Amino acid sequence: MPTRRTLLSGLAAAVPLAAAAQSPFAFSGPVTIVVPFPPGGSSDLMARLVAERIAPALGRGVIVENRAGAGGRIAARAVQAAPADGSRLLLANTSVMVLTPLAFADAGYDPAGGFAPVAGAAEFAAGMATGPMTGARDLAGLTAWLRANRERANVGVPAFGSIPHLTAIAYGRAIDLPLTVALYRGGAPIAQDLVAGQIPLGIGAAADFAGLHQGGQLRLVAVTGTRRAPGLPDVPTFAEAGLSGFEANAWNGFFAPSGTPAPAIAALNAAIVAALRESEVVRRLEQAALIAAPSDPETLAGWMTRDRATFAPLVEAAGPMQ
Template sequence: MKLLSTKSLAIAFAASVVSMSALAQNWPTKNVTVVVPWPPGGPSDIAARPWAKQLTEGLGKSFIIDNRAGGGGNIGTAAVVRAQPDGHTLLITSSAPIVINPSVYKNMTFDPLKDLAPVSNLLRVPLVLVAHPSVPAKNLKELIAHIQSKKGQFSYASSGAGTPQHLTGELFNSVQKLNMTHVPYKGSAPAISDLLGGHIPMMFDSTIAIMPHIKSGKVRPIAISSAKRSPLLPDVPTFAEAGIPAVESYAWYGLFAPAKTPAPVIAKINAETIKFMKSPEFEKIRADTGSDYVGDTPANFTKFVQAESAKWSKVAKQSGATVD
């Protein structure tokens, strides 16, 4: 009886492996909903829409972008968490709901590290510290001295509480003990508008959003948060070059599936995504946004997400940043 039981288990296991392999081979068997938990036209769409277009053309099923905004990305992300884990509901999002929101929102309905399966990073965009031309500082050392001279009466803007822009500002604030006041806006556009008008002196924003205003000379770039200089801003030093290596930060955008999606399905989605990321169309997107190539395996992307979660949890705790 014991031998029969072991044999039966082996047969059942083999059948399940064959079944999952068949599921992966046939994926997608129907149209795929791709939730972007932000309004249309935002940075996440820059990666999501061309990705969906290529997979639609290559796999014969429609990949439909569903912009489901609200709650700092939590509403759309929660919808994916609740979806069937069969590869037909996916998530493309910025880092906020994955590695920041759990530390700044008091009431989260899901745990991103447990309830989502990372597939691949798509874009990793550095943030630029920019100042209004009226700020009497041409470099980071002068800016720090200017902020310190204000003795707590200096503000910086971000595209919203709990965003990478906000937490990068808090990281800078904490590392340099600057005592700046955070002013959150509802998106990059209104924050940039107030910066251009001189109503707020400084902000962090992604190269995607701020580059046109740097090129026009309406804002002054002070430093960039990447590990090395950006080809888009070759004359702008990194924080590390300016003596503050702890301020390294990116606005990144990744692809996720619901937890418990079969590993072979995840592997196929990843393979199709990497194929897209090596296409000429995506090469141009990377060049235009200043992103490094960040296509990766699900295992490596999982490690990256875990490290980012630990990093921003520490920053949130030190700064006391909260949203609700």
């Protein structure tokens, strides 16, 4: 069951009859954006910023539904099985749409055949964070603590087969210290346990840790990618911190069930792209270490194709996933 529902701007009743007659949608009622992770994380922020702004453009209410669990598989299966009319969208990231299906033979959904790309949304780095348990201020300090406390070398990640999980594997190999991976339901719960001193290390979307890092409750010691993340100018990339091979970033985008009519896809894309181009939205996303990247469906499909080719060898090298 969803953990939280938020109804934003129910405007359908205010739409003139002439506009309603020309609607590209064959359903009445709201559009639902399904987020595969709990409230409080970067995907949740993205969904709510967009939902609030597309409701007037679509002439109907927009609901954000958090359906967390199984690294996004529960949400993806639900949206793939939903009516193909534009009434339900999935806000999914690289892990959900590329890595999980590569890592799990029984993911239960088909990113290529089960979904229609609607709009690219943002690009973001994965971040490595620590908290009071280690007291580390940088990657070298964290590495030293883990080597001195091998029995407590645990790392929280939001999904098996995700970029954070692959990053954890690669980091453990780079420092010659296998890490025990703990699966969480999203980045926000990882951050909570880091602050509480329950785990020494967490890897997730840098955006999920940005606010607590800026407030001093935890410490981001490195981010993936070839440049520092927006909103986090004091956090080095892995390469700057002394480790190469962590250049890959992630993205998220909006998807509808396969078979959704082209006019509905076009209307949704136009509304989402316009929302993501608003200066206030760009500013809010940058504060959370997200780079707005509004795009058409074809570009989003291209991201998926490119990353399947890029990450397939890495997932295979990582070995069987739990």
